[in-house]
Amino acid sequence: MNNTFNYVCCNQSLSNLKQSSIADTLAPIFPLDYTYCLCNDLVQQKSEDDQFSITLHVNIHTEEEANKWLNQFHLNTKTTMRVREKFKCEGTKVIYKKGYRCHHNTRPPGKKLHDKPSSKNTNCPAFLSFTIRNTNITRAKNVEHIKQFPMKIRLGFIHNHPIGSVEALRRRDVSEETERTFIEYFEQGFSPKLALEAYKCHLRMEFGERYDEVACDRAFLPEIQWCYRLYYKHVKPEDRVKRNYLSLDIPKKTLTVPSTEDVKEDLQELSNAFDCLARKITAKMHTEAVVDFRPAVQTFIRNVSSINTDSCLLKSLYNFADKSTKTLKRKNDNSNTDLGIKYVKVQDSLIVDHDYTES
Ligand SMILES: [Zn+2]
Numbered sequence: 001m002n003n004t005f006n007y008v009c010c011n012q013s014l015s016n017l018k019q020s021s022i023a024d025t026l027a028p029i030f031p032l033d034y035t036y037c038l039c040n041d042l043v044q045q046k047s048e049d050d051q052f053s054i055t056l057h058v059n060i061h062t063e064e065e066a067n068k069w070l071n072q073f074h075l076n077t078k079t080t081m082r083v084r085e086k087f088k089c090e091g092t093k094v095i096y097k098k099g100y101r102c103h104h105n106t107r108p109p110g111k112k113l114h115d116k117p118s119s120k121n122t123n124c125p126a127f128l129s130f131t132i133r134n135t136n137i138t139r140a141k142n143v144e145h146i147k148q149f150p151m152k153i154r155l156g157f158i159h160n161h162p163i164g165s166v167e168a169l170r171r172r173d174v175s176e177e178t179e180r181t182f183i184e185y186f187e188q189g190f191s192p193k194l195a196l197e198a199y200k201c202h203l204r205m206e207f208g209e210r211y212d213e214v215a216c217d218r219a220f221l222p223e224i225q226w227c228y229r230l231y232y233k234h235v236k237p238e239d240r241v242k243r244n245y246l247s248l249d250i251p252k253k254t255l256t257v258p259s260t261e262d263v264k265e266d267l268q269e270l271s272n273a274f275d276c277l278a279r280k281i282t283a284k285m286h287t288e289a290v291v292d293f294r295p296a297v298q299t300f301i302r303n304v305s306s307i308n309t310d311s312c313l314l315k316s317l318y319n320f321a322d323k324s325t326k327t328l329k330r331k332n333d334n335s336n337t338d339l340g341i342k343y344v345k346v347q348d349s350l351i352v353d354h355d356y357t358e359s
């Protein structure tokens, strides 16, 4: 891996000594797989020696590359910069421009000021912006500089809070790499819980003795709620049933995803089961048992029509006519017993509820 800060300098007033001192400051912070042009001096903030602002250029040509740079920057600095504004670039000179604020500044301009008070918001003044110039332009006076270093970076590394503290790390955004790993787990059929366990094992292997340190950094190790949110965002409801409800909690024989043929067969049997049930009920409704059956049938119809979530449907399927559920005691004085309620023995372990779905 590259571990030197590659740079040139277009600013005549910066001595060699000054240049290498800037490079030393930037090396631990900036992604190193690029070449930078030191166009300006560092602006040092007061006496706090690790704080500075700088404007420089880098050989980045596209939004995608800029995002990659930003991810690396987040990892290096243990900070999280959130988008403050994205500019429309309709002219010919600039093709991309975006401004960022620190995530400890939760009140971006334009947002109302009476947000709930939060220990997270320190009104941190740190800032970052990217401007990518169009390299097809031929008439600008510094064409060569633009072509070599199309992106301008303005960075105010002036956080007003500790950036490596446990509190700050706990509040970081989950990194893109972590997110990608989780999506891969989900694609393999892991549930959120299993994915998190598997991921912790992976971190232990990768970081060994440094695991505890890494584990309090949310960029590396997200909380279970985040896993659920990502899961609901990425896994379609029908796949959730196929993969996770089954793979997590049902005995091993159903671990594999069934073939299309098997599903077809199941559906045929389901249809047969409905027909058979309807025939039985129809027969009863034509006898004196109709007195008992009619209220039960009406309740059943009501309950079926109120099924509106996957988890509710699953509960109903698992519990319908399950002999292990409480049997109905017939009450002589009240034939309107609510079958729905009596029959519900929720197999909680089977149901991952939708609590974490993001609004
Ligand atoms: Zn320059």
Ligand SMILES: [Zn+2]
Binding pocket: 102, 103, 104, 105, 124, 125, 126, 158, 159, 160, 161
């Ligand atoms: Zn900050």
